[in-house]
Amino acid sequence: MTKTRRRRTKEEARAEILSAAAKRLLDAGPDALRIADVAADVGMTHPTLLHHAGSRDQLVQDATVYLMQRTAARTLEAMQRAGDERDLDAFVRESLEAFRDEGRSRAIAWLALTGRLAGTPKPPWTPFVAAAQAARERRRARGSGGSQPAPQREDDDVSTRSALVLAFLAVFALDLIGDTVLADAGLGEGPAATDRFVRWFARLLQRTLTE
Amino acid sequence: MTKTRRRRTKEEARAEILSAAAKRLLDAGPDALRIADVAADVGMTHPTLLHHAGSRDQLVQDATVYLMQRTAARTLEAMQRAGDERDLDAFVRESLEAFRDEGRSRAIAWLALTGRLAGTPKPPWTPFVAAAQAARERRRARGSGGSQPAPQREDDDVSTRSALVLAFLAVFALDLIGDTVLADAGLGEGPAATDRFVRWFARLLQRTLTE
DNA sequence: GATAGTGTCTACAAGAATGTAGATAGCAAA
């Protein structure tokens, strides 16, 4: 009966706890999070975890913020990498992959369902809007040769933002329930069906943002 | 201390229980459903509820099916009413309203997150696909005057189905997280912002399904 | 009006989950 106690610094303990809690949060949701489970994941007893986390409610809240910030960073990076210059097909596909990998859709859905979404740090939309807007104007200038009437700036802006919102909503929903919906609609199953739909959707976006 | 016992038939009791359980399910999700709460809603004690429902798990499962069937009926009716002949603006708006009223988006999201979505009765897509396809061909025949080359039937079908899937996904996500996303993207707040986006999206759909 | 069937209740059992109290042990600084 060798009892090997591992002693962490306060910060290490907190980091490990948050990470494990975020994982459980993603899997089973806030209501199903059990501090004893999280403690076991990290390798400590639940009173020790409480010593660091304060209370269950506090842990859920902290893990929520941690989760959203972590996934936001990863997602935005992927979107930025893909959305800058290349075509929208890559943009949509990479966004979807980032959402999927980090479980961002699930995180957002959990928060929305439990009424915590509003109180969460929001992602920065401004750079995307600016980039998309610039790309649109570039395409238009190239295409028209300057012979078209001056574009209506305001309508353009709303249209660009709407397209980005649509992309966000579609990727979110596609990740969450895409497989089921595509199958129900008779568009096939598995990754191939999703790929086809993503390509179709990217073409649609491209046309909208180019016109 | 007048104890007024109300005696229901087996069927009445079951119906009331299912309805109340579905409401709680929608609000707080499967994990947070407490049979004592549901029993209180209906006006009975929790052992009585168990007598009718069997067990908590059984109740959750039955309420899930009940909920999905009820919302499906209402939603499909609204979509059918709007999607048959009129423009797509009405179609999208009415779908969204139906989703919202019945909490169908929340129900779907709960099921998806807890891994129950696959085992749920699927809505009938065929009539919508057929109607949308017919409408598209009608529009095209009217527009082209018969001078265009014969349309590629297969691509057309995939495109129609894809558009319907996109509409479904968008309405679903818009209901769940639309307010937050629209606000984050700088497209305004409240019902007005949603309305504007719905109109924009409907125009997009219209163009896609008409070409 | 008596009787049978069963919907409903009260009381209790058992377990799970959060949180507290006090002892112990690992680590760093004197």
Add this chain to the structure above:
DNA sequence: TTTGCTATCTACATTCTTGTAGACACTATC
């Protein structure tokens, strides 16, 4: 080495939740 700090543990208390047992009461039927 010694000492102080605190991360960690064991043991316990409390509350919440599901589920069971058996008595009671409402309704229909004879």
